[in-house]
Amino acid sequence: MNTSSTASQCPCCMTAAVLLPSPAYTRCRCCGHRWRLPTEGLGYYETLVARNDLNTPWFKRKMRERVVAVSGLLETGSERVLEIGCAEGELGREIKARCAVTYDGVELSQDRLLAAQQLDTVFSTPASQVQAAPYDLIVSFHVLEHILRPEQEVAAWARLLSGQGRVLVEVPNQAGHPLLASDCNPEHLHQFTPASLALLLARCGFACQALSAGHYESPVYSDSLRLVAHLEPAADQRQQLLLQRFEQRTGGPFLVYGIGGDYLNYIAPLAESLHIRALLDSSAAKWGQRFGKHVVTGYDPQQHANLPVVICSIRFATDIRQHLLSVGIAAQRIIGLDSIYEDA
Numbered sequence: 001m002n003t004s005s006t007a008s009q010c011p012c013c014m015t016a017a018v019l020l021p022s023p024a025y026t027r028c029r030c031c032g033h034r035w036r037l038p039t040e041g042l043g044y045y046e047t048l049v050a051r052n053d054l055n056t057p058w059f060k061r062k063m064r065e066r067v068v069a070v071s072g073l074l075e076t077g078s079e080r081v082l083e084i085g086c087a088e089g090e091l092g093r094e095i096k097a098r099c100a101v102t103y104d105g106v107e108l109s110q111d112r113l114l115a116a117q118q119l120d121t122v123f124s125t126p127a128s129q130v131q132a133a134p135y136d137l138i139v140s141f142h143v144l145e146h147i148l149r150p151e152q153e154v155a156a157w158a159r160l161l162s163g164q165g166r167v168l169v170e171v172p173n174q175a176g177h178p179l180l181a182s183d184c185n186p187e188h189l190h191q192f193t194p195a196s197l198a199l200l201l202a203r204c205g206f207a208c209q210a211l212s213a214g215h216y217e218s219p220v221y222s223d224s225l226r227l228v229a230h231l232e233p234a235a236d237q238r239q240q241l242l243l244q245r246f247e248q249r250t251g252g253p254f255l256v257y258g259i260g261g262d263y264l265n266y267i268a269p270l271a272e273s274l275h276i277r278a279l280l281d282s283s284a285a286k287w288g289q290r291f292g293k294h295v296v297t298g299y300d301p302q303q304h305a306n307l308p309v310v311i312c313s314i315r316f317a318t319d320i321r322q323h324l325l326s327v328g329i330a331a332q333r334i335i336g337l338d339s340i341y342e343d344a
């Protein structure tokens with residue numbers, strides 16, 4: 001993956017030669033992203049300490065919201081989580097109190113000493129130097145806007161994730177407050193838009209799962225973007241996952257019932273790789289039509305006994321199910337196409 005860019009390219013969408021000068025920032029006129037060079041020297045973050053006051057109402061408010069967001073992404077409760085910019089480890093402490101996860105952090109500031117008392121492992125190096133893959137979930141709240149080369153950072157996250165892993169990243173929505181025309185915080189090198197954040201993640205191999213705005217960081221940064229994404233699987237990986245779904249639901253050879261548009265769209269492209277025993281339809285007008293090695297016929301209780309039946313219609317599934325029950329097919333043999341695709 002090529003994530004390099006030059007000063008004349010937007011770091012998120014890589015659009016070239018679209019620079020518009022605006023106060024302090026350079027702005028991409030394609031995705032709206034704004035960025036600037038750092039004024040702080042190298043090693044700035046390593047010197048900082050105690051940046052959060054855990055007792056303020058606004059800190060507690062954002063922490064409550066983040067605990068809900070992160071907990072909602074933990075499916076088994078035993079995942080490996082990495083928080084980029086874990087500060088003093090308060091979010092990880094809250095999550096570990098609720099779930100049996102392994103929770104590691106990356107923290108460059110001196111707050112890592114406090115975090116080390118709360119989390120499993122705290123790395124004092126950038127994510128690009130962490131060697132503890134794979135993680136099931138990487139979370140990062142209000143960190144990416146501080147990093148000069150966000151594309152390199154997000155590419156590092158992609159390398160640290162498992163194949164099924166996800167990221168949750170939150171940054172200020174442009175200036176971070178509806179009343180601020182521009183973000184004057186000198187630490188913030190990037191002002192993201194929904195488009196630029198999604199494009200940056202896509203550029204690094206991620207597929208967006210959810211993108212929302214209006215999340216609370218503090219009174220000044222009350223409008224934050226939050227994006228949840230997973231690694232984009234290759235086309236052949238997607239097909240393998242779908243074939244596994246058919247195998248799990250049917251358990252082996254099966255009949256396909258209802259040969260129409262949904263068959264052509266959702267089953268025919270996979271037919272060579274599926275254990276289809278016969279194509280069936282109640283309409284005699286369809287009998288005799290050939291699809292690949294199969295010819296459509298009616299249901300034959302002798303020939304087709306005991307095999308599972310996949311209803312190949314989303315729209316007419318209820319009617320077809322009733323018909324199959326009426327001709328004596330047991331309910332446990334009947335499988336809806338929806339149940340194969342849903343919640344995958």
Ligand SMILES: [Zn+2]
Pocket residue numbers: 010011012013014015028029030031032033196
């Ligand atoms: Zn751009």
